[in-house]
Amino acid sequence: MAIATRVLGSPGDADDLVQEAWLRFSRTEDIDDAPAWLTTVVTRLCLDLLRRRRTRVRAESKATQTGREGVDPEADALLADRVGGAMQLMLDALVPAERAAFVLHDAFGYSFPEIAQMLGRSDAAVRQLASRARRKVHDASEPLQEAQRRVVAANREVVEAFLSAAQGGDLSRLMSLLAPDVVMRADSAAQAMGTQSLYDGPESVAGRFRGAQGARPVLIDGDPGVAWMVNGRARVVFCFQLADGLVRAIDLVADREVMATMEIIPMTREA
Numbered sequence: 055m056a057i058a059t060r061v062l063g064s065p066g067d068a069d070d071l072v073q074e075a076w077l078r079f080s081r082t083e084d085i086d087d088a089p090a091w092l093t094t095v096v097t098r099l100c101l102d103l104l105r106r107r108r109t110r111v112r113a114e115s116k117a118t119q120t121g122r123e124g125v126d127p128e129a130d131a132l133l134a135d136r137v138g139g140a141m142q143l144m145l146d147a148l149v150p151a152e153r154a155a156f157v158l159h160d161a162f163g164y165s166f167p168e169i170a171q172m173l174g175r176s177d178a179a180v181r182q183l184a185s186r187a188r189r190k191v192h193d194a195s196e197p198l199q200e201a202q203r204r205v206v207a208a209n210r211e212v213v214e215a216f217l218s219a220a221q222g223g224d225l226s227r228l229m230s231l232l233a234p235d236v237v238m239r240a241d242s243a244a245q246a247m248g249t250q251s252l253y254d255g256p257e258s259v260a261g262r263f264r265g266a267q268g269a270r271p272v273l274i275d276g277d278p279g280v281a282w283m284v285n286g287r288a289r290v291v292f293c294f295q296l297a298d299g300l301v302r303a304i305d306l307v308a309d310r311e312v313m314a315t316m317e318i319i320p321m322t323r324e325a
Contacts, residue, residue: 055241056315057093060157061100063145065293065305065312066239071099073242093164094172097154101173104150148187155180156187161315206278209296210321213278214271216294216301220263228264232256233300243308244290259304271321281318288318 058068075095085091145153151173158164158172170180212231219227238253245251253259263269272281274293281288291313295303307313 055309055312057158057162058096058100059312060161060315061097061154062103065241065307065309066303067103068312069239069241069309071103072096075099090168097158097172098174101150101154104153145191148190151175152183152187152190155183156191159184160188206276208299209294210271210278212296212299212301213280213294214321216263217266217269217271217280220260220266221269223265225260225264228260229256231299231301232259233297233302236301236303238262238292238304238306240306241309241312243310244306247290247308249306249308259301273317273319273321275317278321281320283320288313291316291318 055065055068055072058071059065062068062071075092078095079085079088079092082091145156148156154173155169158169159166164172166177166180166184169184170177173180173183175183216228216231218224219231234256236256236259238259240249240251240253250262253262266280269280269282269292272279272288272291274281274291277293279294280292282290290306290308293305293307294301295305307316
């Protein structure tokens, strides 16, 4: 779950993908190394999904897309599904294979030979992918930081207004902050706690949050979000996807392993 979430940038997509990997695992016999097998399958499923996203974005914006000569077909488009956060914005500048190599090596400590086996490439090719990814992240970091500060400030206002309306029972205000097609997806750990897998539409999402006492605003990997805290520790987090001052989607994450990969900081007036 942690690898899928970091590579894809969406806990909801990661949860679906890991379930698919588990189904494949349950139908496969004679697996010598289950962790290695699962990591390889999850990584390749992530690449497949990222490539499908790229293909969909190209189809939707064909009139404005331009090709780049001399680039491998697997590495010739920016990811379009941005989920916020400075690092996530930088990862969005990486194409699927670069993104997988960078995350697996730099975030999870896998060796290049291990990653090469997962991606079906040579050690040298994987080293080149990771090196290229680091250069892109470095080059993108400075201009993105200032832009991201402005985005975070605006998104923080929306999240704080959303939580204030929810805790105050102001349904009208709460609804006004939700996009017409807003959805909230819960991971399997949250579902085991009694949460529905999907809340579809403003009424459903607002109903889930109305009167949300005990929730507090936090920064999740630098992005404004909401968490239920128990004894100073986050037990459940809500990752917001926002655009144009509206909440577009929320990922409800309760999986402890996934949450352990997140930096969750309670927000203060000075944060």
